[in-house]
Amino acid sequence: LYDDTTVYVILFIVAFFASLIDSIAGGGGLLTTPSMLLVGMPPLNVLATNKFQSCFGTFTSTFNYYKNGLLIEKKRVLYFVLAFTGSSIGTLLVSRISNETLESVIPILLISAAIFFITNKGPSGVKQNEKLLIIFNLVVFAIGFYDGFFGPGTGSFFVLSFIIIKGANIMQSTAITKLLNFASNFAAFIIFAFQGYVLWYLGLTMAVAQIAGAYTGSRFAIKNGEKVVFISGHFNNFELMAMQIQKAGVDCAAIYRPLNNPYLNSIMETIRIRDICKNQIKKGRAGTREIIR
DSSP, X not given: OTTSHHHHHHHHHHHHHHHHHHHHTSOTHHHHHHHHHHTTOOHHHHHHHHHHHHHHHHHHXXXXXXXXXOOOOTTHHHHHHHHHHHHHHHHHHHTTSOHHHHHHHHHHHHHHHHHHHHHOOXXXXXXXXXXXHTTHHHHHHHHHHHHHHTOTTHHHHHHHHHHXXXXXXXXXXXXXXXXXXXXXXXXXXXXXXXXXXXXXXXXHHHHHHHHHHHHXXXXXXXXXXXXOOOOOOGGGOHHHHXXXXXXXXXXXXXEEOOOSSHHHHHHHHHHIIIIIOSEEEESSHHHHHHHHO
């Protein structure tokens, strides 16, 4: 099924938008991984090919951020090694698991990622968290391990970690995240390639889209500074991302589609404004104009 030309075209488009999103906010794997699974690819081939094509996008973004002087993290070499090592171990572990088992494990991992965003309180402002800073090396290693083992949402985890724990701004966090994401992607790709799980033609097709999306997205982020739109796939629940970013002290807004039932819609709007994100933008032309402003 996944050798069909239509599938290649669909995944090319998905890869472009995933890379575009990933270069700005992270989380591109939340689009590519489910899409590749939906066309019938075995989980190990999905993880392997996804890492291969993602390398091109994360490298492109990293180069753009570095060229524009945004990759200023002093410990970037140490973090690169930690992410690479963690990912290598995670990849070696997941490659020993059967495709049948992974088909059951993957939904659990996606749900676990959602629970993390719900339960993690985060500080009230963007300041260094001295207590968590002590174990930050372990955090980088753990996220790298997660990327090697599974991956979707890794970029978002890295961005939030640098914002919440190290007190970095969004642009600095995004720049170092792309470097670490490349490290973890490349480590996983090397191992999967030796094991023969990479679908090369599909991966190269998606890689072209990754480069285009990453270049476009990172250029947009650099040009607009921190006035950037964060996008999260709805299966990861956009409210969770907005809630976590707002808890980190960053001003944000969430776009939503009103429910058809006015009574239920009123209840949901109240909950969203009270517990998730104060700034709510209704989907539609008026909402689009508000975002552009």
